[in-house]
Amino acid sequence: MEAKSASSTHEVILEVENVSKSFPGVKALDGVSFDLRRGEVHALVGENGAGKSTLMKILSGVYQPDDGIIRYKGKPVTFSDVTQARKAGIAIIYQELNLIPHLSVAANIFIGREPLTRFGTLDEKRMNADAVAMLARLNVALDPTIKLNQLPVSKQQMVEIAKAISFDSEVLIMDEPTSALTESEINELFRIIHTLRDQGVAIIYISHRLDELKHIVDRISIFRDGRSVSTDDYTAISMGEIVNRMVGRKLENKFPPKQNVPTTEKILEVRHIVRKGVLHDISFDLYRGEILGIAGLMGAGRSELGRAIFGADPIDSGEVLMNGHKLSLRSPADAIKAGIAYLSENRKEEGLAVKMTLAENVTMANVLEICRRFGVLSRGQEIEVTQRYVKSLNIRTPRLTQIVNNLSGGNQQKVVVAKWLFCDSKILIFDEPTRGIDVGTKYAIYELIGALAREGRGVIMISSDLPEILGLTDRVLVLHEGKLAATLTTAQTTQEEILNYAAGVA
Amino acid sequence: MSEMPTEPIEKARPESPEKAGKSGLALDRFITFAAVIVLFTFFSLTARNFFTMRSILSLALQTSTITLMGIGVTFVIITGGIDLSIGSVVAFSGTIAVIAARAGLPIWLSMVIGLCVGVVTGLLNGLMITRLKLPPFIATLGTMMVTRGVALTITNANAWPAPQDFGKLGNGTVFGTGPQFPGIPYPVLIMIAVALIFGFILSRTRLGRYTYAIGSNQEAARLSGIKVNQVKMINYVFCGLLSALVGIILASRMVTSQPNSATGYEMNAIASAVIGGTSLMGGVGTVGGTVIGSFIIGILTVGLTMAGANYFMQQIVIGLVVIGAVTVDQLRGRK
Numbered sequence: 001m002e003a004k005s006a007s008s009t010h011e012v013i014l015e016v017e018n019v020s021k022s023f024p025g026v027k028a029l030d031g032v033s034f035d036l037r038r039g040e041v042h043a044l045v046g047e048n049g050a051g052k053s054t055l056m057k058i059l060s061g062v063y064q065p066d067d068g069i070i071r072y073k074g075k076p077v078t079f080s081d082v083t084q085a086r087k088a089g090i091a092i093i094y095q096e097l098n099l100i101p102h103l104s105v106a107a108n109i110f111i112g113r114e115p116l117t118r119f120g121t122l123d124e125k126r127m128n129a130d131a132v133a134m135l136a137r138l139n140v141a142l143d144p145t146i147k148l149n150q151l152p153v154s155k156q157q158m159v160e161i162a163k164a165i166s167f168d169s170e171v172l173i174m175d176e177p178t179s180a181l182t183e184s185e186i187n188e189l190f191r192i193i194h195t196l197r198d199q200g201v202a203i204i205y206i207s208h209r210l211d212e213l214k215h216i217v218d219r220i221s222i223f224r225d226g227r228s229v230s231t232d233d234y235t236a237i238s239m240g241e242i243v244n245r246m247v248g249r250k251l252e253n254k255f256p257p258k259q260n261v262p263t264t265e266k267i268l269e270v271r272h273i274v275r276k277g278v279l280h281d282i283s284f285d286l287y288r289g290e291i292l293g294i295a296g297l298m299g300a301g302r303s304e305l306g307r308a309i310f311g312a313d314p315i316d317s318g319e320v321l322m323n324g325h326k327l328s329l330r331s332p333a334d335a336i337k338a339g340i341a342y343l344s345e346n347r348k349e350e351g352l353a354v355k356m357t358l359a360e361n362v363t364m365a366n367v368l369e370i371c372r373r374f375g376v377l378s379r380g381q382e383i384e385v386t387q388r389y390v391k392s393l394n395i396r397t398p399r400l401t402q403i404v405n406n407l408s409g410g411n412q413q414k415v416v417v418a419k420w421l422f423c424d425s426k427i428l429i430f431d432e433p434t435r436g437i438d439v440g441t442k443y444a445i446y447e448l449i450g451a452l453a454r455e456g457r458g459v460i461m462i463s464s465d466l467p468e469i470l471g472l473t474d475r476v477l478v479l480h481e482g483k484l485a486a487t488l489t490t491a492q493t494t495q496e497e498i499l500n501y502a503a504g505v506a
Numbered sequence: 507m508s509e510m511p512t513e514p515i516e517k518a519r520p521e522s523p524e525k526a527g528k529s530g531l532a533l534d535r536f537i538t539f540a541a542v543i544v545l546f547t548f549f550s551l552t553a554r555n556f557f558t559m560r561s562i563l564s565l566a567l568q569t570s571t572i573t574l575m576g577i578g579v580t581f582v583i584i585t586g587g588i589d590l591s592i593g594s595v596v597a598f599s600g601t602i603a604v605i606a607a608r609a610g611l612p613i614w615l616s617m618v619i620g621l622c623v624g625v626v627t628g629l630l631n632g633l634m635i636t637r638l639k640l641p642p643f644i645a646t647l648g649t650m651m652v653t654r655g656v657a658l659t660i661t662n663a664n665a666w667p668a669p670q671d672f673g674k675l676g677n678g679t680v681f682g683t684g685p686q687f688p689g690i691p692y693p694v695l696i697m698i699a700v701a702l703i704f705g706f707i708l709s710r711t712r713l714g715r716y717t718y719a720i721g722s723n724q725e726a727a728r729l730s731g732i733k734v735n736q737v738k739m740i741n742y743v744f745c746g747l748l749s750a751l752v753g754i755i756l757a758s759r760m761v762t763s764q765p766n767s768a769t770g771y772e773m774n775a776i777a778s779a780v781i782g783g784t785s786l787m788g789g790v791g792t793v794g795g796t797v798i799g800s801f802i803i804g805i806l807t808v809g810l811t812m813a814g815a816n817y818f819m820q821q822i823v824i825g826l827v828v829i830g831a832v833t834v835d836q837l838r839g840r841k
Contacts, residue, residue: 310729312728312729331728331731331733332728332729332730332731333731333732333733335731336730336731337731342729344726344729349723349725349726350723350725350726350729351726351729352723352726353718353719353722353723353726353727353789354722354723355722355723355789355790356718356719356722356789360715360718360719364715364719364726364727364730364732365730365731365732367712367715367716368712371711371712374711375711375712375713376710376711376712377710377711377712377714377715379710419730
């Protein structure tokens with residue numbers, strides 16, 4: 001807290017005045033105003049669809065505003081493309097990193113402007129040296145010749161940051177930078193953000209994880225429905241107030257009251273699962289009506305455990321019993337037939353066929369159900385089924401044949417849930433169900449998970465969000481380096497205890 | 507859940523409003539169909555004898571083979587694959603059918619054997635792609651060379667005449683009323699039947715749905731329990747089967763085995779699919795679109811010939827149409 005605004009000079013570097021932007025049928029921004037000072041970390045929060053991303057795309061030159069003024073260093077500017085904005089000193093780091101996996105760290109940083117020797121060949125030596133210097137500005141030591149795909153996501157992100165500041169950026173926009181990071185990696189990222197801020201860089205920080213803001217943010221602006229609601233010093237506003245302004249109504253609790261009561265009836269028994277180098281002899285039980293959390297640091301094998309039970313990855317030994325019967329888990333098709341569902345953490349890559357329609361995605365895992373004889377589809381039945389889930393899950397869409405890519409993240413997640421409900425799955429494995437999802441929708445997803453367990457299904461919830469684990473589950477498995485480090489009863493544990501087991505210090 | 511904020515419905519997607527909805531597809535189809543009408547009218551006015559029953563029937567006959575191959579490759583392309591072996595399989599299957607007929611087997615049986623050749627090459631393509639994990643481009647390139655080579659070796663690169671009855675399928679017609687209306691050629695009827703059947707499979711059956719799902723997102727499809735390998739295999743078998751059908755029709759039309767024929771036909775097939783809106787990225791395409799795409803190529807070929815343009819000019823024009831069609835697609839922002 002103390003060092004926070006030390007380097008903030010109150011000099012405004014970027015000013016947005018009454019900016020509006022419409023797309024066909026949608027007013028994405030409606031007279032937004034916002035200012036950014038040199039040497040501050042300025043959080044921008046709001047639900048999905050509040051207009052944050054649109055404003056950031058305007059600032060970084062992807063879109064042009066319909067109306068309003070942007071002043072940069074006192075002068076009105078318009079950026080017609082990303083290159084112009086970057087040259088002026090405004091860089092953006094998206095949630096999905098824009099790096100080339102097969103090239104080295106240095107090559108990624110200097111791509112498109114590689115230093116050349118006198119003979120016109122690549123000057124690798126200088127490029128590597130410059131890359132090291134650039135990383136040193138972030139206090140990061142990294143071999144510049146290593147290939148990017150050999151680095152963990154967190155290190156890749158540092159490369160992205162180094163690339164951004166290598167353009168002498170004075171404004172750095174970060175969109176959900178922590179969504180793929182573990183606790184310790186997040187701390188490292190915050191250290192880097194502090195370093196940059198102290199060097200006078202102005203940082204716009206977009207995040208759905210409100211609890212992490214207290215570590216780094218100087219001021220906070222709140223957006224709702226395409227309008228800017230308020231800007232405050234972070235210390236002058238309470239968390240409750242932030243959430244209220246974001247959703248425009250009182251949201252008392254982050255988590256719904258407990259709905260499910262675990263039974264003592266085993267629905268799933270996992271026995272000695274081994275996947276060499278990834279999972280080491282893991283055994284546990286899941287009870288009917290129970291929500292079982294799986295916690296652990298990144299790389300501890302959380303998702304891998306979920307995928308193994310689902311048959312998505314092959315295992316070397318071990319077995320899984322459902323209702324006492326041994327399951328064959330050679331493919332997801334087997335698991336689905338048995339009544340197991342897996343909701344992947346990467347919705348767009350693994351969960352949805354984004355080019356297809358909402359209805360087609362809902363029925364994808366159980367097309368047989370809407371088929372007449374000989375595998376002929378009944379469109380009418382498909383629409384009927386989809387209608388039912390759109391209603392019960394409150395999926396917001398203009399029509400049932402909407403292409404899934406055009407839905408918001410929260411609604412996409414609900415489409416995935418609908419897909420598995422339509423299979424009448426008895427066991428649902430949620431992998432990071434609320435990643436990249438706004439507060440209001442999170443609550444709805446939590447309610448949904450609770451309701452699924454109340455109906456007597458077994459729910460496994462893999463999450464890196466510990467409050468979520470504590471707020472929702474009945475028991476927690478903590479993984480550490482592919483081993484089961486602890487099985488804890490949620491009501492009797494704490495965030496600290498889980499973290500200790502996860503870090504292998506307990 | 508009822509206390510979810512009730513924003514207006516359009517607000518659900520303000521983050522990506524620029525993308526086209528599915529209604530754009532219908533418009534695209536209309537545009538390509540309109541292009542067929544425009545081309546047809548143009549040649550009717552400029553080329554003498556274009557708008558006669560005889561030349562229309564000949565147009566349909568010529569186009570039938572491109573359409574059949576195009577439909578097969580459309581299935582494969584929608585899964586995100588490609589089949590370069592089509593032309594070779596056409597020649598190979600036709601050759602085998604003629605050899606079988608010459609050996610004294612009944613005509614129908616030799617034709618079925620020809621079709622089986624297509625099924626087997628399709629299976630081999632599918633196996634290499636799903637089991638050995640070869641890229642479709644490489645696997646089918648290999649098949650293209652091997653099947654062509656086998657066809658040339660067993661015939662010593664000679665064209666052999668087939669028994670007279672072998673020519674009925676390619677040259678026969680129905681409903682003929684004399685010189686004014688020589689009748690609808692069998693291959694045109696086959697084309698119509700295949701287009702209807704395969705169009706139905708693609709748009710109305712589980713298999714068709716899975717085909718789109720795999721092309722749209724293979725991993726999501728697998729994690730939804732879809733047997734990805736099995737569906738892909740079936741698609742390559744379809745493509746091989748339709749290629750073999752074309753091989754038999756062509757051999758029947760010539761009443762000879764032609765191991766040297768059909769070189770590069772796969773490119774026409776791919777072009778017809780692409781002009782018809784099939785995306786090489788997978789996940790997008792329809793049988794109807796491919797039929798229209800084939801007819802655009804067919805009309806251009808026949809029309810330009812009748813208008814006096816030589817083969818080389820036709821190549822240039824068709825090439826430009828392929829580029830133009832995909833450019834229009836890209837400009838419309840469809841991925």
